[in-house]
Amino acid sequence: xxxxxxxxxxxxxxxxxxxxxxxxxxxxxxxxxxxxxxxxxxxxxxxxxxxxxxxxxxxxxxxxxxxxxxxxxxxxxxxxxxxxxxxxxxxxxxxxxxxxxxxxxxxxxxxxxxxxxxxxxxxxxxxxxxxxxxxxxxxxxxxxxxxxxxxxxxxxxxxxxxxxxxxxxxxxxxxxxxxxxxxxxxxxxxxxxxxxxxxxxxxxxxxxxxxxxxxxxxxxxxxxxxxxxxxxxxxxxxxxxxxxxxxxxxxxxxxxxxxxxxxxxxxxxxxxxxxxxxxxxxxxxxxxxxxxxxxxxxxxxxxxxxxxxxxxxxxxxxxxxxxxxxxxxxxxxxxxxxxxxxxxxxxxxxxxxxxxxxxxxxxxxxxxxxxxxxxxxxxxxxxxxxxxxxxxxxxxxxxxxxxxxxxxxxxxxxxxxxxxxxxxxxxxxxxxxxxxxxxxxxxxx
Numbered sequence: 248x249x250x251x252x253x254x255x256x257x258x259x260x261x262x263x264x265x266x267x268x269x270x271x272x273x274x275x276x277x278x279x280x281x282x283x284x285x286x287x288x289x290x291x292x293x294x295x296x297x298x299x300x301x302x303x304x305x306x307x308x309x310x311x312x313x314x315x316x317x318x319x320x321x322x323x324x325x326x327x328x329x330x331x332x333x334x335x336x337x338x339x340x341x342x343x344x345x346x347x348x349x350x351x352x353x354x355x356x357x358x359x360x361x362x363x364x365x366x367x368x369x370x371x372x373x374x375x376x377x378x379x380x381x382x383x384x385x386x387x388x389x390x391x392x393x394x395x396x397x398x399x400x401x402x403x404x405x406x407x408x409x410x411x412x413x414x415x416x417x418x419x420x421x422x423x424x425x426x427x428x429x430x431x432x433x434x435x436x437x438x439x440x441x442x443x444x445x446x447x448x449x450x451x452x453x454x455x456x457x458x459x460x461x462x463x464x465x466x467x468x469x470x471x472x473x474x475x476x477x478x479x480x481x482x483x484x485x486x487x488x489x490x491x492x493x494x495x496x497x498x499x500x501x502x503x504x505x506x507x508x509x510x511x512x513x514x515x516x517x518x519x520x521x522x523x524x525x526x527x528x529x530x531x532x533x534x535x536x537x538x539x540x541x542x543x544x545x546x547x548x549x550x551x552x553x554x555x556x557x558x559x560x561x562x563x564x565x566x567x568x569x570x571x572x573x574x575x576x577x578x579x580x581x582x583x584x585x586x587x588x589x590x591x592x593x594x595x596x597x598x599x600x601x602x603x604x605x606x607x608x609x610x611x612x613x614x615x616x617x618x619x620x621x622x623x624x625x626x627x628x629x630x631x632x633x634x635x636x637x638x639x640x641x642x643x644x645x646x647x648x649x650x651x652x653x654x655x656x657x658x659x660x661x662x663x664x665x666x667x668x669x670x671x672x673x674x675x676x677x678x679x680x681x682x683x684x685x686x687x688x689x690x691x692x
Contacts, residue, residue, distance in 0.1 A: 248272075250305065254428050258309045264337040267389060268308055268344060274381035275542070276348050276374050280304060282545035286429060287353035288503070291574055292495040293433035300347050300354065306424035310442070311343035314413055314420060317446045325451065329407060329462045338393065342400035342414045345382065346421055348374050351541070352549040353503070360504035361530060362511065372398045373538055380538070409451070409465045412643040418465070418479065426482050429490060437485035440478040448472025452645040452653035466645040466653055473646060477662050484637035484666060492633045492673045498577045501677045502567060505626045506553060509564045520564075522555035524548055563626060578683050579631070579675040580690050582609055606630055606674065609690070613676050616685045627679040634673075638666045 248260045248269040260268040271277055280300040289296040315336050322330045331339075349370030351357030358364040374380050375398040378387075386393040399405060403415035413419055423442060430438025445467075452466035467476050490496075507527070510520060514531035526536035526544050536544075556568045570576070582605075614624035622628070638657075645653035657667040678686055 252302070252306060252309070254306055254424070254431050255309050258305060260308070260312075260340075264333045265308075265312060265340050267337055267341055267385070270385050271341065271344055271382060272305075274385055276380055276382045277301070277304070277345075279542060279545055280348065280350070282547055283350055283352060283354060284546055285354060285425070286432070286491075287356040287496070288499040289433065289490065289493065289496045291499050291576065292493045293435070293490065295434050296429070296432045298428060298432045300350055303425055303428055304344050304347055306428055307346065307420045308340050308344040310420040310423045311340050311413065313442075313446055314423075314449075315339060317449050318409075321449065321451060325463070331410070334390075335407070335410060337389070338396050338400060339410055339413065341386065341393070342397045343420045345375065345397060346371065346401050346414060348382065352544050352546050356500050356503060357544070357549070360500070360507050361527075362508070363530070365535060368402065370538075370541060371401055374542075375401070377538055407462045408643070409462060412465065416643040417639065417641060418476070418644050422483065423479075426479070426486060429486060430482075433490055435486075435490060437489050438482045440482045441475050445472060445475040445479055448475055450647050452647055464643060464645060464653075466647045467656070469646045469648040469654075469659055473656070473660055476644070476646075476656055477660055480638045480656075480663060480666065484671065487635045487637060487671055488673075491635075492671075494579045494581075494675065495576055497631050497633060497673075497675065498579055498677050499571065501629050501631055502571050502577055503553075505629070506556070506564065506567045506571065509561070509567065509626060510556060513559075513561055513564065518559075518561065520552075520556060521558050522552045524552055527552070563623060567626065575680065577627075577677045578680050578686070579677050580686055582606070582674045582676065582690070606632070609676060612689060613678060613682075613686065616682060616689060617678065620682060620685070622679060622682070627682070629677045631675045631677050632672065633675075634670055636668060636670050638663060638668070640667045 250258045252258045260266065283300045284290070285298050285300050285303050286296045315331055318331050347367070349367040349372070351364070351367060351370070358367055374382055375386070375394045377383055383394050386397060400411060400414045403411045405411035415421070426438040426440065427442065430436060448468045448471040450466045450468050451463040453463060467473060510527070511531045514520065514523065514528065524544060526540040529536040529540055553568045554572060557565050557572065559565045610630045613628045617624040617628040640655055640657055644656065646656050646659050647653050657664040676686065676690065
C-alpha cells in the first residue's frame with residue numbers, strides 16, 4: 248500500500264511486518280475515523296482544519312515506521328531480547344495506527360461535553376479486545392494474543408519501555424504527527440519542527456540496574472539533537488497557546504456542552520426530541536452506551552442531531568443549536584492572575600488565570616448579569632478553564648554526550664528547564680453575544 252499524504256509525502260506500507268496496516272484500514276471501526284475531525288470545531292477559527300482522525304492515524308503509523316528504522320540502526324549493541332524484532336515492529340505499527348480508534352464525535356470535545364463520559368482510551372481498549380469488532384478479528388488472525396499486546400502498547404505498557412513510550416510518552420509518534428498535521432491544516436507555523444533530524448539524533452541511554460536485565464530508554468544526542476527536541480516541545484507549547492486554546496474554538500466547544508446538557512435534561516424530563524442518537528439516549532437513562540451504540544456516533548450523527556434540534560419545542564435548545572450552526576458563537580473575556588473583586592468588577596488581561604476563589608466570584612457576577620437580562624445563567628454564561636502541561640518531565644527521554652551519564656533534557660537546556668512541569672492555563676468567561684457590553688463594563692478595565 249502506497250498513499251500520498253499532505254504532511255509526509257509518500258507513505259508506504261509494503262513490508263511483511265506492516266502488511267497488517269492495509270487490512271486494519273478496511274475495518275468499520277477504522278473507517279469511522281474518516282467521519283471524526285481531528286480538531287473538532289477548530290475549523291470555525293481556522294477554516295482549513297477539516298482533517299480527520301483517519302489521516303492522523305496513518306501519519307502516526309508512518310512516523311512509527313521511521314522511528315523503528317532508526318532504532319534498528321542503533322540497537323546492534325543491545326542484547327537480542329531488547330531489539331526491535333519483526334513481531335515487535337508489527338505490534339508497534341498496529342498500535343500507532345489504532346491509538347485513536349476510541350475517539351468520540353469531534354474528538355476530545357465529546358468526552359469533555361458529555362456528563363460522566365467514558366474516556367476515549369477506555370473505548371479504544373474495548374474495541375481492540377471485543378471479539379465482535381472487526382479490528383479485533385483482524386489482529387487475532389495474525390496472533391490470538393495480538394489484540395491484548397496492541398491494547399497494552401496503546402496504554403503505554405510493554406516489556407521494552409522505550410517501545411511503549413514511542414506509542415504513549417513525552418516524545419511519541421502521536422505527537423510527532425499531530426503537531427505537523429495540525430499546523431499544516433490550520434495554516435500556522437507554530438507546530439513545525441525538524442522530524443527527520445530529531446529521529447536521526449536518537450540514541451539509547453545506558454540501562455539502569457544490573458547489566459543485561461533492564462532495557463534502555465531513548466535518548467537524544469546532546470551534540471546534535473538538543474535544538475531539535477527543544478523545537479519539538481516548544482511547538483507543542485505554541486500550538487496549545489495559539490490553536491488548541493483559541494477563544495472561538497473554546498466558545499464553540501462550550502456551546503456544544505450546553506446543548507448536550509440541555510438535551511439530556513429534556514429527555515430525562517420526558518420531552519421527545521426530533522432526533523435522539525441511541526448512545527445519547529443511553530446516557531440520559533443513566534447507562535453507559537453499548538459498544539455498538541458508541542460506534543454509531545460520529546461528527547455527522549451528532550451535528551445532524553443538533554441540526555434537527557433546531558426544531559425542538561424547547562426554545563432554549565432550539566436557540567443554542569441555531570446559533571452554533573450559523574456560527575453565532577458566544578463571546579469570551581480572558582481573566583488574569585491579578586484579577587480581583589473590588590465592588591465594581593474584575594480586571595482582565597490577555598494571559599493567565601484566576602485562582603479558584605476569584606474564578607467563582609467572576610462566574611457569580613457574570614451569572615447575575617445574565618439573569619438580569621432574562622437569560623438562563625446555566626446555559627448562556629460559563630467559565631472555561633483550559634490547561635495543559637507542554638513538557639512534563641519523566642524518565643522516557645534523556646540527553647547523552649560522548650562522556651558523562653544520561654541527563655534529563657531540562658538539565659542541559661535553559662529553555663526546557665523553564666518549561667519543565669509548567670502548566671499553561673487559559674481562563675475565560677464565555678457568554679452570549681447580547682451580554683457583551685454589560686460583561687465588558689463589569690470585567691474589562
